[in-house]
Amino acid sequence: MALPRTLSVIGAGQMGVGIALVASLRAQIPKVLLYDRDPAQITKGLAFMDKLLQKDVSKGKISEEQAKAAKERIISVSHSSATGESGWARELGERGTDMVVEAASERLSIKENIFQALTQNLSKDAVLASNTSSISITKLAGAAVDGLGASVSRASEEGKACAGRVVGVHFFNPVPVMKLCEVIPGLQTSDATLERARAFAVACGKEVTTSKDVPGFVSNALLMPFLNEAIMCLESGTATRDDIDKTLRLGMGHPMGPLQLADFIGLDTCLAIQETLYDGTRDSKYRPSVLLGRMVDAGWLGKKSGKGFYDY
Numbered sequence: 030m031a032l033p034r035t036l037s038v039i040g041a042g043q044m045g046v047g048i049a050l051v052a053s054l055r056a057q058i059p060k061v062l063l064y065d066r067d068p069a070q071i072t073k074g075l076a077f078m079d080k081l082l083q084k085d086v087s088k089g090k091i092s093e094e095q096a097k098a099a100k101e102r103i104i105s106v107s108h109s110s111a112t113g114e115s116g117w118a119r120e121l122g123e124r125g126t127d128m129v130v131e132a133a134s135e136r137l138s139i140k141e142n143i144f145q146a147l148t149q150n151l152s153k154d155a156v157l158a159s160n161t162s163s164i165s166i167t168k169l170a171g172a173a174v175d176g177l178g179a180s181v182s183r184a185s186e187e188g189k190a191c192a193g194r195v196v197g198v199h200f201f202n203p204v205p206v207m208k209l210c211e212v213i214p215g216l217q218t219s220d221a222t223l224e225r226a227r228a229f230a231v232a233c234g235k236e237v238t239t240s241k242d243v244p245g246f247v248s249n250a251l252l253m254p255f256l257n258e259a260i261m262c263l264e265s266g267t268a269t270r271d272d273i274d275k276t277l278r279l280g281m282g283h284p285m286g287p288l289q290l291a292d293f294i295g296l297d298t299c300l301a302i303q304e305t306l307y308d309g310t311r312d313s314k315y316r317p318s319v320l321l322g323r324m325v326d327a328g329w330l331g332k333k334s335g336k337g338f339y340d341y
């Protein structure tokens with residue numbers, strides 16, 4: 030199965046940077062374009078990548094040359110280098126993008142706008158993948174068709190072909206370390222797109238599982254209620270932060286406690302996933318804890334902002 034020659038990663042947060050790195054270092058995609066609407070995120074992301082590559086070199090996992098080649102394959106694209114509202118998408122198209130992995134913030138409206146801009150600017154055969162943790166791939170595929178304009182219906186042949194190239198590729202955090210990629214077909218995803226997504230994940234060094242397009246997919250439909258229960262335990266004073274995390278670490282053998290894990294994922298991302306689970310199922314068991322909402326209101330987003338349940 031052919032791998033992309035030019036991969037574009039949208040969003041240079043903790044996931045986008047990790048995906049760009051494994052695509053370059055492991056899958057050896059010749060060109061990996063990294064775009065974020067916030068140029069500071071790209072600068073921060075590239076510096077973090079350097080640190081990870083140097084760590085691999087010092088441990089003898091890769092050579093200096095491999096690290097240098099991996100770095101050279103990654104090209105940053107920022108708002109300042111692209112003009113107009115969709116200038117970034119035009120630039121990704123002009124540079125020959127044949128696969129995208131969208132890893133922007135977990136908000137439906139953000140992702141819908143991105144997918145619309147992608148169909149307006151990229152070649153018709155480019156695979157459009159999302160790293161979303163919970164948002165419906167079927168919905169994103171619908172948004173991609175809307176990008177073609179009001180005259181193209183979602184059920185027309187053109188609409189079906191466009192939606193058929195949208196797929197979920199859900200990597201885990203930290204991407205260079207975690208061995209799994211969950212692949213999610215939407216209702217419209219073609220078999221060829223699914224195979225290209227799987228081949229890409231395998232080339233990035235991952236084992237692949239497949240989940241149906243349900244809110245949270247398999248992974249977060251199981252993980253998020255667990256994290257939410259831990260936050261509710263803290264909220265109700267059942268135990269302290271340290272005792273909740275210690276219980277799971279030492280009693281159940283988890284590598285980190287649920288509150289620490291929520292901090293690592295990002296509390297805004299956890300809240301967004303829980304809201305998708307709750308809205309998508311209307312099942313009260315998925316209601317996000319009030320404390321989680323308040324922490325996000327306070328801007329305490331976990332490790333990435335320097336404060337969450339722990340200080341960083």
Ligand SMILES: NC(=O)c1ccc[n+]([C@@H]2O[C@H](COP(=O)([O-])OP(=O)(O)OC[C@H]3O[C@@H](n4cnc5c(N)ncnc54)[C@H](O)[C@@H]3O)[C@@H](O)[C@H]2O)c1
Pocket residue numbers: 039040041042043044045064065066067070131132133134135136139143160161162163199200201202293294295298333
């Ligand atoms: N954090 C995790 O553990 C984890 C795991 C698997 C999947 N995900 C998913 O990956 C995606 C990214 O998560 P993250 O943890 O990297 O978030 P993050 O907050 O670290 O990064 C998100 C990035 O998206 C950028 N962004 C926002 N809107 C944009 C736009 N319109 N165009 C371009 N860039 C935009 C932001 O500037 C930011 O750099 C989300 O969909 C999330 O659910 C996260």
